[in-house]
Amino acid sequence: MLNRITKLLEKPLLYTKSEAAFWNDEHISAQMLSAHLDPEFEGASRKKSFIEKSALWIGEAVPPSSYPSLLDIGCGPGIYAEKFAKMGYQVTGIDFSKRSIEYAKNSATEQGLDITYHYQDYLTMNLNQIFDFAAMIYCDYGALSWADRQAIMQKVLDHLKPGGKFLLDVFGMAEYNSFEEKKTWEVCHNGGFWRVGKYVALNECYKYSDHVTLEQISIISDWETAAYYLWNTYFTKETIMKEATDAGFKVCSVFGDVAGSPYQDDGPTIAILLEK
Numbered sequence: 246m247l248n249r250i251t252k253l254l255e256k257p258l259l260y261t262k263s264e265a266a267f268w269n270d271e272h273i274s275a276q277m278l279s280a281h282l283d284p285e286f287e288g289a290s291r292k293k294s295f296i297e298k299s300a301l302w303i304g305e306a307v308p309p310s311s312y313p314s315l316l317d318i319g320c321g322p323g324i325y326a327e328k329f330a331k332m333g334y335q336v337t338g339i340d341f342s343k344r345s346i347e348y349a350k351n352s353a354t355e356q357g358l359d360i361t362y363h364y365q366d367y368l369t370m371n372l373n374q375i376f377d378f379a380a381m382i383y384c385d386y387g388a389l390s391w392a393d394r395q396a397i398m399q400k401v402l403d404h405l406k407p408g409g410k411f412l413l414d415v416f417g418m419a420e421y422n423s424f425e426e427k428k429t430w431e432v433c434h435n436g437g438f439w440r441v442g443k444y445v446a447l448n449e450c451y452k453y454s455d456h457v458t459l460e461q462i463s464i465i466s467d468w469e470t471a472a473y474y475l476w477n478t479y480f481t482k483e484t485i486m487k488e489a490t491d492a493g494f495k496v497c498s499v500f501g502d503v504a505g506s507p508y509q510d511d512g513p514t515i516a517i518l519l520e521k
């Protein structure tokens with residue numbers, strides 16, 4: 246057991262992927278869905294008040310009258326997708342959390358909203374459709390490795406019409422600078438976010454070079470050990486613009502967030518509107 250724990254706690258190579266299921270783990274995906282649906286919690290989706298403001302701004306910046314078909318990449322349980330549909334976009338959502346997509350489908354049916362949802366990995370998506378507008382919201386882009394960021398840029402280009410728009414947001418350097426390297430632990434006697442039953446979670450936070458961070462969560466219970474790696478890459482205005490233009494996009498504008506706040510060098514996030 247001690248060997249397994251010391252192995253579990255080793256600092257992994259940059260962008261090593263977790264072997265343990267995260268988005269589709271029966272228990273964790275239920276916790277994530279509750280987090281998405283909590284209007285005051287910022288863990289999975291942003292707060293309800295921000296999302297309302299953001300959807301309104303997006304509708305003005307990339308209006309459905311000019312950009313009717315919208316692909317919501319990493320749509321979760323459809324919080325933005327539903328707002329977009331009510332604003333007049335023809336919405337397609339893609340996500341690889343089965344639980345979120347099932348919730349999104351049921352919710353759209355209950356509300357009589359015509360939204361198409363795909364349970365699929367966006368890194369390998371092939372939807373046989375091209376869109377006027379794609380959105381990837383809440384800093385999911387920076388959770389990807391460099392290779393996966395190249396892959397999603399290409400997939401979005403493949404799924405956009407010429408002149409189509411792509412809106413995404415990333416965490417900025419202020420968030421990187423305030424990220425603290427530390428090691429903490431938590432004993433959950435009656436279960437918690439990671440497991441139903443008793444477990445211990447050892448949390449290690451590391452900074453890597455090139456403005457990358459890792460939250461490494463190691464779970465130890467009576468019958469198993471598992472490691473989860475949550476990566477994040479942080480950007481400056483220049484580095485996100487370069488990554489987008491290198492991939493083949495034109496930069497239309499840069500904002501502080503996906504609600505259209507003005508860009509600030511020391512802001513927590515950067516939103517970028519691109520054109521194919």
Ligand SMILES: C[S@@+](CC[C@H](N)C(=O)[O-])C[C@H]1O[C@@H](n2cnc3c(N)ncnc32)[C@H](O)[C@@H]1O
Nearest residue numbers: 289290319320321340341342365366367382383
């Ligand atoms: C931070 S959440 C944001 C959800 C939503 N955009 C919002 O703002 O409410 C990221 C979402 O991306 C999904 N996701 C992560 N990686 C994915 C992948 N490779 N393919 C499809 N969906 C993915 C997750 O399941 C999760 O729902």
